[in-house]
Amino acid sequence: MKNKEIFIVAVFVLVSLFIYAIFPTNNNFQQITTALIFFVSFPIILNHFFLKRKPEFYGLSFGNWKSGLLWSFFSLVVISFIFLIYSYYFGFLKNYSVPVFILNNFWNFMFYEFIVVFLFVLMYEFYFRGFILFVFESRFKYWAILIQALIFLVLALSIRDVSLYLLMPYLFFSPFAGLIAIKSKSIIYSLCSQFLIIFFLDFLVLRMIS
Secondary structure, three states: OOHHHHHHHHHHHHHHHHHHHHOOOOOHHHHHHHHHHHHHHHHHHHHHHHHOOOHHHHOOOOOOHHHHHHHHHHHHHHHHHHHHHHHHHHOHHHHOOOOHHHOOOHHHHHHHHHHHHHHHHHHHHHHHHHHHHHHHHHHHOOHHHHHHHHHHHHHHHHOOOOOHHHHHHHHHHHHHHHHHHHHHOOOHHHHHHHHHHHHHHHHHHHHHHO
């Protein structure tokens, strides 16, 4: 990818994320709609009119499934130990919260996980791994993992209406998700791994509360 294209994508990312961070949202529906516009629609429009890359370039394929499964397993083991230590010494699970409406209701819990959470994971994976990671990986190789992780960190710190603890699973797993995506050339495995982490953490919190 040419330096000019990299520069344009970098400007696009900075501007779009800045607007997203200050864009007002009042509920989950508005948050999902806004995220769909900034994290899915805008990159697709940019690609259609300027970059003109095929879907496979953004990891929208099964890629190398062996590498995907191997690095996903490795990452899940490591991140589990990280959260175990973080929870034991810093009380992460005591500060990590879940929506009240999913308490003591199995179907609300399943709806929240497989619709709300999954949609956010899908959008984040498409934008930060599929779009940012693979665009910058074409120029910066493995440094793209750090680039996309730092960009997500800046976004997380700039969002006011979302608790930082809710974004911790995304933040901690961001480098691992980038590694999985690069090794497998697909966002499918990083998406599934990220979803499993959040699903398990939400389940643990529910068990602790009940």
